[in-house]
Amino acid sequence: MAGGQERILRGRIKSVQATKKITRAMELIAASRIVKAQQRVVAAVPYSDMITEVVRDLSAAGAGSQSPLLAGRSEVKNVCYVVLSADRGLCGGYNAGVLRATEGEIKADALNGRQHTIVAIGRKAEGYFRFRGYNMSQSFAGFTDNPTYAIAKEIGEYVTGLYKSGEVDRVELVYTRFITAGSQEVVQRPLVPLDTEVVEGGDGQASTGHDYEFEPTPETILETLLPRYVEARVYAALLNAAASEHAFRQRAMKSATDNAEELINTLSRIMNRARQDSITTEIMEIVGGAEAMSAGN
Amino acid sequence: MAESNGTMRVEVVSPERVLFSGEGTQVITRTLEGGEVAFLPGHAAFLGALTENHTRIYLADGTIQNLAVHLGFVEVGADHVTILSDAAELEEDIDVAAVRAAKVRLEEHLRTEHSAEIEAELRRTHARIAATGGIETGH
Numbered sequence: 001m002a003g004g005q006e007r008i009l010r011g012r013i014k015s016v017q018a019t020k021k022i023t024r025a026m027e028l029i030a031a032s033r034i035v036k037a038q039q040r041v042v043a044a045v046p047y048s049d050m051i052t053e054v055v056r057d058l059s060a061a062g063a064g065s066q067s068p069l070l071a072g073r074s075e076v077k078n079v080c081y082v083v084l085s086a087d088r089g090l091c092g093g094y095n096a097g098v099l100r101a102t103e104g105e106i107k108a109d110a111l112n113g114r115q116h117t118i119v120a121i122g123r124k125a126e127g128y129f130r131f132r133g134y135n136m137s138q139s140f141a142g143f144t145d146n147p148t149y150a151i152a153k154e155i156g157e158y159v160t161g162l163y164k165s166g167e168v169d170r171v172e173l174v175y176t177r178f179i180t181a182g183s184q185e186v187v188q189r190p191l192v193p194l195d196t197e198v199v200e201g202g203d204g205q206a207s208t209g210h211d212y213e214f215e216p217t218p219e220t221i222l223e224t225l226l227p228r229y230v231e232a233r234v235y236a237a238l239l240n241a242a243a244s245e246h247a248f249r250q251r252a253m254k255s256a257t258d259n260a261e262e263l264i265n266t267l268s269r270i271m272n273r274a275r276q277d278s279i280t281t282e283i284m285e286i287v288g289g290a291e292a293m294s295a296g297n
Numbered sequence: 298m299a300e301s302n303g304t305m306r307v308e309v310v311s312p313e314r315v316l317f318s319g320e321g322t323q324v325i326t327r328t329l330e331g332g333e334v335a336f337l338p339g340h341a342a343f344l345g346a347l348t349e350n351h352t353r354i355y356l357a358d359g360t361i362q363n364l365a366v367h368l369g370f371v372e373v374g375a376d377h378v379t380i381l382s383d384a385a386e387l388e389e390d391i392d393v394a395a396v397r398a399a400k401v402r403l404e405e406h407l408r409t410e411h412s413a414e415i416e417a418e419l420r421r422t423h424a425r426i427a428a429t430g431g432i433e434t435g436h
Contacts, residue, residue: 221346
């Protein structure tokens, strides 16, 4: 009967409306967090710029030659991937993007006879790689939407430890770079050994044209500086990833809200037609009944 | 230009933000192994690693900005001094009472057992006390 269909439709519309409220709220939350995350990315730039410059000047002064973090290994047998994903889903293709990029790299490495080690950041990467039986050495989770420097430090110390112990011969960062609120891209950046292209090119001179004085020796400074440099790189990646995560979530939730709206429109149209149908049928029945009665008289 | 008016740009930068930025006439800090150093405008280019210390920035308006800097680096040019530190605290951000309590607790701890970590924490505590106007220099 038509009335029954109408009631079912009304129930569905109600449930879609409830979902729409939730996705709308998530969209607004993500949108407000993008701005904050973006400000943190910008606020971290001066430190990382300056530390890069200092590393350059030091290595130009000839300090870098024997540091283990700068010297690459001739044979790379095991590559460590630090994968930055989110702790939660509902953010469109954000997690899938980094996970797929990493998996592709690992497969390419396997063809070249290289082993892999995964350091998973975020619950999604942890779950994905554990379920598929990849070699995961450590995971960090529970902070991806709001990373702190202390966490970057912990991750930095862990991966430099892996590298120094000889367990891995190269460390790569895989994360989503935040370009603008409308565009982000998955990138892979070498972390350890430090990129010689980044490190070289310093002139070893201050803007005044004089050589630097060092205290203590350039070697000692570099030794304490390089771990900080690695941490600053990890921190920058974490901030980029967090901002991207919010941007992806905002977009995903916006399209979910739009979809819900469209669904509500379609369902209301069907419901209205059903109601109209049932009213028309009722009128026809009444008219038919009245005619039959008057004919009987 | 910076030398002519006797000031230089002083910046204290932590990974999370620029902690302090302003014009100063003198910066005193302490390098690893080297002891205290003072920088005046027009100083030769200098690059140093810092220990836990009480850093003083003499501002152009005559006031002094005290900081506790816990490891880090200083980069000096003729017209600027930049302190990079992943743990630096401005004087006004330090809770004096909490720090003094921590000092007593840490010293008590060191009497029974020695650990490098606690000693480092104690050095940081001394730097904080010095930065908030206490007499202990810790060195």
